[in-house]
Amino acid sequence: MNAPLTDSTFALTLALLFLAPLAIAGVALINTGLGRSRSAAQALLGNLAILAVTVIVFALVGATLAGSQPGAAGAAGLSFQLAGKSWNWVGTAPFLLGGLGAAPAQAQLAVLFQFLAVALAAMLPWGSGADRWRLAAGCAAAAIIAALVFPLTAHWIWGGGWLAQLGQNFGLGAGFLDGGGAASVHALGGLGALAVVWIAGPRKGKFPQEGLSTAMPGHNAVYVLFGALLALMGWLAWNAAGAILWLHAPLSARPVNALNTLLTAAGALAATFAMTRFRFGKPDASLCANGWMTGLVASTASSGMVTPGISLLIGIVAGVITPLLVEALELALSIDDPSGAISVHAIGGLWGLLAVGLFAPQPGQLIAQLVGIATLLGVILPLFYLLFALLNHWVPFRVDPDGERIGMDLHELGGGAYPEFVIHRDESYR
Amino acid sequence: MNAPLTDSTFALTLALLFLAPLAIAGVALINTGLGRSRSAAQALLGNLAILAVTVIVFALVGATLAGSQPGAAGAAGLSFQLAGKSWNWVGTAPFLLGGLGAAPAQAQLAVLFQFLAVALAAMLPWGSGADRWRLAAGCAAAAIIAALVFPLTAHWIWGGGWLAQLGQNFGLGAGFLDGGGAASVHALGGLGALAVVWIAGPRKGKFPQEGLSTAMPGHNAVYVLFGALLALMGWLAWNAAGAILWLHAPLSARPVNALNTLLTAAGALAATFAMTRFRFGKPDASLCANGWMTGLVASTASSGMVTPGISLLIGIVAGVITPLLVEALELALSIDDPSGAISVHAIGGLWGLLAVGLFAPQPGQLIAQLVGIATLLGVILPLFYLLFALLNHWVPFRVDPDGERIGMDLHELGGGAYPEFVIHRDESYR
């Protein structure tokens, strides 16, 4: 299925993987800007700490279970037999990246890709828990993602696991297809965010009474919008690297796929802009940034699989649903998600995965995609809720009320992010 | 003329095009920092919205007219006969990027390059109209640039149009040479900015009386200077990709050209630093950032064509003229250009194009460059003024006085960029 990478493709993919962290940097900046100023240092330090924790834990444990190094020793993983088929469910790669230096080029790049992927996935809940989720708990949750949840999911999809085998086992298209991590990064991280938000509860003052919600705008719209702009570049690189590594796409199609990424994001921003303008009279800057990001997330699944025209359409749908979802989660379900990761990454990722099924030429692909989506919603989300609820007993998620009042920075770090600037004392939030 | 790209060159150019948007991100951050704090969210959202609009419109309309895909079907374009010569004036590429996936590698990359180019060009007027130009009008103007003005210019220069044919038709050197978009991006965008500023008029309070100008410093010098630093990286990539795609330069000369880019920017910053220090007693941070950017813009034309020593000289000239021009435009012509795009991008681009002619070894190149410059000033600038003056009747450019007073953020978006920070109430600006 996958021929060895040429030197040129290897070199390009490596350069792309060094550019891809702009997606991580962009998301970290968005997470920071959408929270309160009194939590800004904790928000961004948390993103760095989560990056460190996931990298260490994935090196120690996760990479072994993910076993997503095509062609490397031990990558085959463990299987059981059910219904006359072999179900490959977990990887068995060497401990602490042993032997990686001697592995084929593609295996090395695949491992590097996954380090970035698990870090990004683990950052998504952090943004949703902003302003009340404790650093220690955020890091512990990231460790769980890096040790268990991401490795299993990645193995199922990228490591020759049962979701990848849906094609050859049941004739469902090419098996579940996730070019850049729409499932294993974005839907996974976004569903983790949902579990966190359920467990940590809303910020104080967010829902003063049943069905009423207080607007708590992010403290720096420039961080949010600039993060969205940087993220575009990360996504261009990320989607291209993913297509090469996981879809075994030829080099020659990368420019068109980059245009697809651009068009999906552009369509989404334009749609959210128009939606918020017509609904509220004025476009909403934060929601537009979120719409743009939802487009990028959707493109993670689709940019390597569809035409430019379809990409624009996928983006427009992403941009239409973003403000509706954010509002619905907030008003109907009383979910307080400062970064919008649930709408942007969970729903955006699932929409992209569905779109791949809707627009794929091969028969059965839609069913394969639906099986993957059902697995994320039916297995990964409950698993997250269970693990995080257990964790919450050992490492309480929620900061104490006094800490929330004075801000996470002062409470958890002993100092604010902006010690010289005068900040409004807005009583309505206290 | 242009041999097919090798795999290595293709891979490099693609990676460069994914890095080049740092030029866009840098310019967007500069635009934001040089405006007022009360317009910061609108400024940056506008840059994102303009990026989205141009990408969509260029995919739907502009790419067809630009037809700048060397070797692709339909790229030849339409010509008429005049003075015994064939004048190729517009492209006829397939609609909505049709067939692009099957086009030669170089054609795909050329199209991707132009998507970035048109987005950057359309962002330049936005910065000049800061603090008073309405979002809807800015997006409409961007649509005009993406649908018509940029495609025509790009076709003339890069798509085998009449400016490119000046060499073979009239023996003028190698025809009009514009390696990275000094004409089609920077001069074009900067001249569009001039038309916008004429039509929208200066910010209230900028010119309290004839010949007097109020300093309105940008609200965040860190954004401005950091944007300038990020832009350097975008330019290194942009200039190298442009030289490969439009000058058909060999891979081996890229490092020297990168040094040329560095030296032009460095010479320009040093010159502006010295100029402002001697004129005002102290160096001016904003003008230094502008000088640096003028150097980068000039290098867009010249970095692939001259030696390091000449590059330094070109930069020094760019840095000397920047503060003089900014002052002259403001005091002599009462032009209020917060981002300085007219001086930086229009004049910097034209200077770079002229320098290519001055220092080119081949005979006739200077005349070819002058013909191109005359076309920009004599055709593109009036065209912009005409189109934007018409647009202004349908979508008024200028915000109403009350909106300007409370700031574009509150007026157009319903909320500010920094809701928790205390801002000076500076009466002199109200």
Next chain:
Amino acid sequence: MNAPLTDSTFALTLALLFLAPLAIAGVALINTGLGRSRSAAQALLGNLAILAVTVIVFALVGATLAGSQPGAAGAAGLSFQLAGKSWNWVGTAPFLLGGLGAAPAQAQLAVLFQFLAVALAAMLPWGSGADRWRLAAGCAAAAIIAALVFPLTAHWIWGGGWLAQLGQNFGLGAGFLDGGGAASVHALGGLGALAVVWIAGPRKGKFPQEGLSTAMPGHNAVYVLFGALLALMGWLAWNAAGAILWLHAPLSARPVNALNTLLTAAGALAATFAMTRFRFGKPDASLCANGWMTGLVASTASSGMVTPGISLLIGIVAGVITPLLVEALELALSIDDPSGAISVHAIGGLWGLLAVGLFAPQPGQLIAQLVGIATLLGVILPLFYLLFALLNHWVPFRVDPDGERIGMDLHELGGGAYPEFVIHRDESYR
């Protein structure tokens, strides 16, 4: 020793060198965020000006003395005879990069690498002198680094100089090994910072009395932490390019080395996080960012030479020593280093160089590394002190007390970085 680069390796290295300036951008942002708000524009403009000065001076003078273009004409340099051995001490490359366009690919890339290296090295003292070091003096010091100190060091290590010859002359391993500039960039720049801080003295109010130190937190933790995140990407590219150019490492090992970089940084952040949490009760955001950077700096020497497990260990040590060093320098030696460059870059670099010796398989490598370290401490540091003390007579380093009180921005630039924001008037700092 070094085979000609393949086209793919050339293309990759060039792309990496265009990405590497993110290390420069990250350090500039950290420098700015760790200083006072009243000096923010001067801090960042200074970084840009230093970049410009070093680029110009290195092109005019330094590149000739560095002569680090393997295979290029005149790169051999000058030698003298001592103890029966040839000691190559200075390069003699052509003036103003002459003939570089015709030099082998590797020579061109090596020169480009050194332009970035000297710029980064010269920025490190600037951060340590923040809030009281004058722009003119900072630029003059940068010129000295670019004209003399960096070129000599770079020639000794990378240009076939005597440190590189330790292997063939005295059988000390492979000679002094410095893959990415841990010595010639980080230790050099950090030792320059130490000399600057000694000469300029501490900020007013920093040490109100013997043995007491006032905390002067950076004015923007978001800039600091985001700079650290951007720096990661720069380092990934920088380390890979350095390994290709200076260690002649094959392309195939780059992914593992990138993981090493990640693991070293992650281990360092985790260790500093834990250290500061246990010592102070709460993790410290600035120190964590510094710990992360120390890890990156240490990886500059080691990432191409060790396994992932050892990389993690090197990072943990880096993260443990960072807060201890910062405290020791401040309390025991009354050194006021706002950016922490002395601990991060000098000690981090030296630790990485030592670690390469400790974990190298070849005999004698540890001694070679110790000789290099001794040279930095015994030759380069005194040289810096001498040159900067002389310079201080001509261009006084220290701003006058009134300038320090009103802030470097108002004093040196005539305007602040944040003219619209209300800043605390904190009397304790005045």
